[in-house]
Amino acid sequence: MKELCGTVGFVVAAVALFRLTYGAWPPTTGDFGHWLTSDGRAMLAMLAGVAGGFTGLVIGRAIGRTLSRER
Numbered sequence: 001m002k003e004l005c006g007t008v009g010f011v012v013a014a015v016a017l018f019r020l021t022y023g024a025w026p027p028t029t030g031d032f033g034h035w036l037t038s039d040g041r042a043m044l045a046m047l048a049g050v051a052g053g054f055t056g057l058v059i060g061r062a063i064g065r066t067l068s069r070e071r
Contacts, residue, residue, distance in 0.1 A: 002064030009060020014053030021045035 022045035027035055036042050
């Protein structure tokens with residue numbers, strides 16, 4: 001249970017922080033790598049998303065641990 005909660009926490013936090021920091025969704029067409037390396041704001045948003053994702057992972061695992069202990 002804690003692994004599932006941690007994974008969900010990571011994904012939700014990373015996507016939300018990327019969207020808030022960058023202000024838009026990444027492009028769905030074209031070369032993603034080129035877009036990421038050519039746009040400094042996108043790189044910053046990606047780093048913020050990963051940092052927030054790890055925070056969400058820790059919180060999600062703590063919630064999962066608490067939920068599994070209650071049973």
